[in-house]
Amino acid sequence: MLRLICFFALAVSFSDCTKAQRLIPQKKVIKLMGCGFELTAIAKTDTLAWEAINAGINEISRIEKLISSWDKNSQTSAINRAAGLEAVIVEKELFDLIYRAKKISKLTQGAFDISFASMDKIWKFDGSMKRMPSDKFVKAAAAKINWENIILNKDNHSVFLKEKGMKIGFGAIGKGYAANRALSIMKQMPIQGALVNASGDLISWGSNSKGNKWSVQIADPKDKNKSLAWLELKNMAVVTSGDYERFVKFDGKRYAHIIDPRTGYPTTGIKSVTVVCPDAEVADALATSVFVLGITKGLSLVNGLNGVECLIITDEDELLSSTNLNLNYY
Numbered sequence: 001m002l003r004l005i006c007f008f009a010l011a012v013s014f015s016d017c018t019k020a021q022r023l024i025p026q027k028k029v030i031k032l033m034g035c036g037f038e039l040t041a042i043a044k045t046d047t048l049a050w051e052a053i054n055a056g057i058n059e060i061s062r063i064e065k066l067i068s069s070w071d072k073n074s075q076t077s078a079i080n081r082a083a084g085l086e087a088v089i090v091e092k093e094l095f096d097l098i099y100r101a102k103k104i105s106k107l108t109q110g111a112f113d114i115s116f117a118s119m120d121k122i123w124k125f126d127g128s129m130k131r132m133p134s135d136k137f138v139k140a141a142a143a144k145i146n147w148e149n150i151i152l153n154k155d156n157h158s159v160f161l162k163e164k165g166m167k168i169g170f171g172a173i174g175k176g177y178a179a180n181r182a183l184s185i186m187k188q189m190p191i192q193g194a195l196v197n198a199s200g201d202l203i204s205w206g207s208n209s210k211g212n213k214w215s216v217q218i219a220d221p222k223d224k225n226k227s228l229a230w231l232e233l234k235n236m237a238v239v240t241s242g243d244y245e246r247f248v249k250f251d252g253k254r255y256a257h258i259i260d261p262r263t264g265y266p267t268t269g270i271k272s273v274t275v276v277c278p279d280a281e282v283a284d285a286l287a288t289s290v291f292v293l294g295i296t297k298g299l300s301l302v303n304g305l306n307g308v309e310c311l312i313i314t315d316e317d318e319l320l321s322s323t324n325l326n327l328n329y330y
């Protein structure tokens, strides 16, 4: 398993610092959007650090209410309920997120597709699935996936899912968006540095408590207690897709929770994908896309994008990286 561990010493000794230079790191771990978030702020006082952390948490909670497809009262649920029936007018923020998601679908030729969510009746990764679904059901549900059938009208910010049974979900982009937004709110406050980590999707800004760049350790897939390398971050996001707790196993074969929209079946071959770029939302969506595209097409997509790098770990624990990834090996 690849796990990204934030490498910032919270128990820093300040004995060598003068009072004026002293920076206080504070950290809060909290469950939001169904996953563990960790918000860290570096400031001159505890109060300033906590104010920034709380502002970040409020922002994530606000986004969760807007985009959650589990919450029946969200605008996303309203869009899903109206599939095949009518367009739903939504807040510009949600409209814009869907617009950007469609742009990633176009870029990845449909590997990334928020309308994958019609498959959630078929594949369940919460332990409730007891046998392999029939190919007929998989194909029928997969036929509903098509980002081009998400119709957007920018004049009134309405969203229409063209076919009955269509459904959208932000599982592969929402955490990244929330991390971006939380960080941007925290940055406006009088602090020196911040880091938002949404269960391995992280974005940093400024400096850590020692006044240095933030760095992230990359665990050895063969031994998760060992670090293989580290990455230095300067206002960068590092996002990893590959949640090993969410999968089903039939006849000894593991099916992970990322769906190939072309087939309706979970992807195989890749264990995890880490994407590094300045924007956590883009990194989140691209990490999922590389999973679906596979090694060759995935690397070629990333190598063709300016300022985006990635690291792939295959099912055989082989490490493959994009051309300009700057990993520091031990």
Ligand code: ADP
Pocket (backbone or CB within 6 Å): 111, 112, 113, 114, 116, 169, 170, 171, 172, 173, 240, 241, 242, 243, 257, 258, 259, 260, 261, 284, 287, 288, 292
């Ligand atoms: P992780 O949760 O491991 O960090 P991702 O960020 O890739 O991984 O998110 C996976 C989630 O994305 C799935 O649980 C599902 O909600 C959603 N998803 C699955 N397949 C796709 C796809 N092809 N396009 C867009 N979203 C997807």
Ligand code: MG
Pocket (backbone or CB within 6 Å): 171, 172, 173, 241, 283, 284, 285, 286, 287, 288
């Ligand atoms: Mg993702």
